[in-house]
Amino acid sequence: DAMVIQNPRYQVTQFGKPVTLSCSQTLNHNVMYWYQQKSSQAPKLLFHYYDKDFNNEADTPDNFQSRRPNTSFCFLDIRSPGLGDAAMYLCATSSPPPNEQFFGPGTRLTVL
Amino acid sequence: AQSVAQPEDQVNVAEGNPLTVKCTYSVSGNPYLFWYVQYPNRGLQFLLKYITGDNLVKGSYGFEAEFNKSQTSFHLKKPSALVSDSALYFCAVREKGGGFKTIFGAGTRLFVKA
Numbered sequence: 001d002a003m004v005i006q007n008p009r010y011q012v013t014q015f016g017k018p019v020t021l022s023c024s025q026t027l028n029h030n031v032m033y034w035y036q037q038k039s040s041q042a043p044k045l046l047f048h049y050y051d052k053d054f055n056n057e058a059d060t061p062d063n064f065q066s067r068r069p070n071t072s073f074c075f076l077d078i079r080s081p082g083l084g085d086a087a088m089y090l091c092a093t094s095s096p097p098p099n100e101q102f103f104g105p106g107t108r109l110t111v112l
Numbered sequence: 113a114q115s116v117a118q119p120e121d122q123v124n125v126a127e128g129n130p131l132t133v134k135c136t137y138s139v140s141g142n143p144y145l146f147w148y149v150q151y152p153n154r155g156l157q158f159l160l161k162y163i164t165g166d167n168l169v170k171g172s173y174g175f176e177a178e179f180n181k182s183q184t185s186f187h188l189k190k191p192s193a194l195v196s197d198s199a200l201y202f203c204a205v206r207e208k209g210g211g212f213k214t215i216f217g218a219g220t221r222l223f224v225k226a
Contacts, residue, residue, distance in 0.1 A: 004155070006155075031212060033212075040219060041218060042202065042219060043156070043216050045213055045214070048212050050212065092156075097206055097211075098144040098161070098163045098206065098208070100158040100161055103155030106153070106154065
């Protein structure tokens with residue numbers, strides 16, 4: 001089945017220790033998104049890629065970076081995680097609007 | 113600016129009864145509207161969308177939603193609730209021609225009691 005895969009499902013890191021979350025897709029969608037979701041709140045868009053074009057939301061902290069080496073993979077790098085970065089991180093893909101997004105299962109990040 | 117309001121944090125309904133989860137939106141232009149469902153420790157799953165055309169949209173698992181332009185609403189409905197429908201429901205809006213950003217509502221938790 002075509003899907004969006006996120007690894008790991010659970011990630012524990014220490015305060016200030018860099019961490020990378022990964023996302024892969026078999027849907028061949030050209031748009032990939034990263035969202036942060038805290039405590040069953042609304043997902044908050046961090047950034048998205050349309051093919052290789054990177055688009056950062058204005059309020060996304062500089063601490064968050066992303067890489068998309070090819071169509072299938074996208075990474076979220078958190079350079080110096082703080083306690084406030086503990087959250088569920090959701091990857092999603094879509095064809096261009098108005099199409100719906102397909103979400104991965106998420107990675108729950110804990111910062112100690 | 114785009115915004116979405118889900119006025120109810122929680123909706124409780126008995127199994128077999130109809131359910132409604134409310135959503136209102138605000139965009140400066142015409143909207144694309146979506147409903148997603150989230151089960152515990154899972155990503156969001158797409159239920160249905162309104163793009164254009166018929167105001168009544170049918171989606172997955174027996175859900176439907178009605179687009180009401182004058183009331184700027186897009187309420188989610190199901191004629192007969194199942195216990196397995198218990199989950200967190202998100203309404204979302206994207207403005208036509210507004211790029212890729214989708215704004216999600218705060219979510220409504222649905223409890224269906226047997």
